[in-house]
Amino acid sequence: MLRKTGTGTWLPAWVPESSGTLAILLMLCSVVQSLTGGYDGSMLNGLNILPVYKDYFNLTPATSGFNTGCVFIGGALGPIFAGVCADRFGRRPAIFYGSIITFIGIIIQAAAQNIAMFGIARIILGFGSQISGIGGGVYLSETFPSRWRAWGVGLLNDFYYVGALIAAGITLGTAQWQSTWAWRAPSLFQGIFSLMCILILPFIPESPRWLVHRELYEDARLSVAQTNSSGDIFDPVAVTVYKEILDTLEWEKKQGRTMSPKEIFKTPVARKRLLIGMSAGPFSCCVGNIIASYYLGPELETAGIKDPNDQLKANVVLNVWCLACALVGTHLAANWGRKPTAILSQCLLIICLFIIGGLSKIYADNENGASKSLIYGDVAVMFLFQGFYSIAWTPLLYLYPPEVMNFSIRANGLAFSTFGLSSLAVVLVFVMPIGLANLGYKMYFINGSWDIIILVLIAVFWVETKGKTLEEIDAIFEGEKHSNVPDVEKVRRGQETVDVQAVEKEIERDFSALKNEQYGDH
Template sequence: MPYYISNIYFITAIAVVGGGLFGFDISSMSAIISTQQYLCYFNQGGITDDGKCAGPNSDVQGGITAAMPGGSYLGAIISGFLSDNLGRKKAIMIGTMIWCVGCILMAASQNIGMLVLSRFINGLCVGICSAQVPVYISELAPPSKRGRVVGSQQWAITWGILIMFYISYGTSFVSGTAAFRIPWALQSIPAILLFIGMIFLPESPRWLARKDRWEECRSVLTLVHGKGDPNSRFVISEFEEIKQTVEWERNNADVTYWELLKPQMINRTHIGIMTQVWSQLTGMNVMMYYISYVFTMAGLDDTLLVSSSIQYVINVVMTIPALLYVDRWGRRPTLLIGAALMMTWLFANAGILASYGHPAPPGGVNGIKEASWEVRGAASKGIIACSYLFVASYAPTWGPVSWIYPPELFPLRVRGKAVALATSANWIFNFALAYFVPPAFVNIKWKTYLIFAVFCAAMFFHVFFMFPETAGKPLEEIEAIFTDEVNGIKYIGIPAWKTQQSLGRATALEHGEISAAEKVSDEHSPERLEEATKV
């Protein structure tokens, strides 16, 4: 077997750079759209009363921003086929090559059309990587660490946002088009590093099993979970479970996208899709792509980029608690608390703007027409505080869990396609919102916040009644939550709000406290069946 990295944390650190690419793209746009270099080069609105360039029209700017998630939607759909046929690892490597092409075109953009095309190409990569990196990591990770390592994708996104924001801030002092061409070109560096790093990572053992590459499957399990010992109890148990699952699925199902709409699959398909949809409808896009508009309305003229960057620091720092404790907290409580908190800050922002703000002069604040509402004094500090608190609420909750949860829901035979479909829903809503927000700020002003606050309230109830707990359960056993029969074993389903996380058994097995034989021997016991419905 060639040399491969065996430590799951090092594997994760390399793979999640794919998520970091999305972060780079977010801030390379959000930090640049308010600079005069960008506004003048892509100017459509002429010169404002204070002698500044107006930049692209609001709907055009929405289209420029939305081109990336538009490409990501297509990339996510394609990724299911790439991943199932070529492997999780090769799909991610293909994505990095596409990203480099997009960065070259983006840095060389001569007009808005070329900029839109380059961002669409970059989006293809983001769609592929954002869909398949969580699948890849979840299929390699042990159950007790799965939430932590898959959630690292969100942390990588926050780091990408932060690093590229400060690079863009630094180049904003450069005159001419180099102010935005330099950061757009530098985006290619992490993709090159990811491609090189992936060479030294093993393929998913579950994908290898589906391709009847059993010796390679066992070798990867031994490498990552057995510390080189093929007789490790956990390695034996995982290998047997994977083997049984693959054989049963091969005899009982044909794998197509239509499989996701069958009666025993439609419920989890809807949950996986809505997890990604709700993560977009939280309103986080407002804070990420267009925070410069929000803070301009709040009067932060001289320190706009620095003030905006603070939220990116908060995003990085507040994601850490989720990585440390999400497997203990569970998925449901994390999502419920996040929805409630974000709803609170969004309603507060809407209330402050409505009560203490007033319409901006024609043309918007400082000539930025999207900054169509103005608030000053103590009320503006309230807007800034609620914006920061919103980010601090999203970062440890919906941010990481929206990537952790969907790969856990689906059986191996459809996991690649199912997560691709769920992620494509993320990107199509990302596309819609990126296009929607600039005109919304122009036309309905502060009421934009009300829309997202209502969405947060709706997602709270949806999660409570429909989203079961999956934390700590081996992927092959999560099937028991959604169906009456798994590998010929009968289970009894219970309502989503009664499910609980259970890490004890999975952790004990990983540490060799339960043998594979003991695990198999009690598989049909009443206690085991009861546990399966609770986890």
């Protein structure tokens, strides 16, 4: 049974009554967002191996980097508008607009006649993907119940590898085609995921926090109840969540906090939350995965795997392995914590990079005399590296920033984090093929050295957010929780109780005081 639900936007919603069914739809929204990015990365990885693609554009290491890196130019431009779009028009419309723009970019990419057209298409694609991705990250973090948030938002990036696997399979299948459709067909197929996202949006509610900010209190309360208690607005958990949101956003309003992009720099606490939250983007970009994410072919060549078909098969196996590791990592983040998971992953990455660098050096010193065990060992550690990356950075990239940032800076803060990631990626994607060609194994040692610095920064500055609602995380930074109701998870587990009638009366008093205040202002 579907229930028409107010959204405060032009995009209507007919929401299932069951919270379980709604959680599945929210996860599907998360999944299809993830599929687009994963498909794109793996597709370019496959295309960069295909002779038909390289010959059509007459690619050199520089132009290959340009074709691949243009998506990050769009990715760097998208966040400039994404936060404002999500705050002003609503979380769901931001996802919709981003999906439409992404689809347009995909059509132009598939029809590309030269490098310029291909590059412009990828800029548009990257621009749209970031608007929908940032809108989706903020939306899902604000809408999922706290007990499911790690999985729901973690999947926003976990299924990157499902999209990557689909792309790897398709490019492997079209590799034998002796026409431009060998790369145009995989490009065109990418648009399916944007269409799937658009189809899901009418059946999920708007973010309750955005609705409260817009003073659409009844719609917000229904949204909370639909996600937490199958539409029962008097359920103790739903009442507790709703009261926390009301109290916290009212406190932010009294503090003079607005949705302006300037808010992310306005106070010392805002700057601290921004720096910690946004660090996930640049950190994930710098740890070394870009080499295998977009340039698996050249990386495998440094280890002696030079046949294009062998490289494409390795691409398929790699994505299956990374998906499994990402799901394990999401489980660890949900049950063990975000910070410990990141520290574990980072330690393993550092070890792998130095091992890969050492093995690649041995191979480079004597290519003709290198044993098969050396080659296979190098490839095995490369695969381990990508899996260890997936344990933390895949789920945390969109999960951690919106948890750390409060409502007034959440959308713009996540946009800033993504801008940092994309800006670095523009440089690294362009530099990596040149670096691999000129420095070879030394690139791994350089990367491993700066990963040690990232590990220290995480250990010293990151905070733990596991098991808390977005409002309860305020206590870590502000020194206090801004609502007098018990913590939601304690209520859910029966460790504390809530007097629903007393809370209802308190909400009514707060609304009466608010109306009197507004009346007095007029």
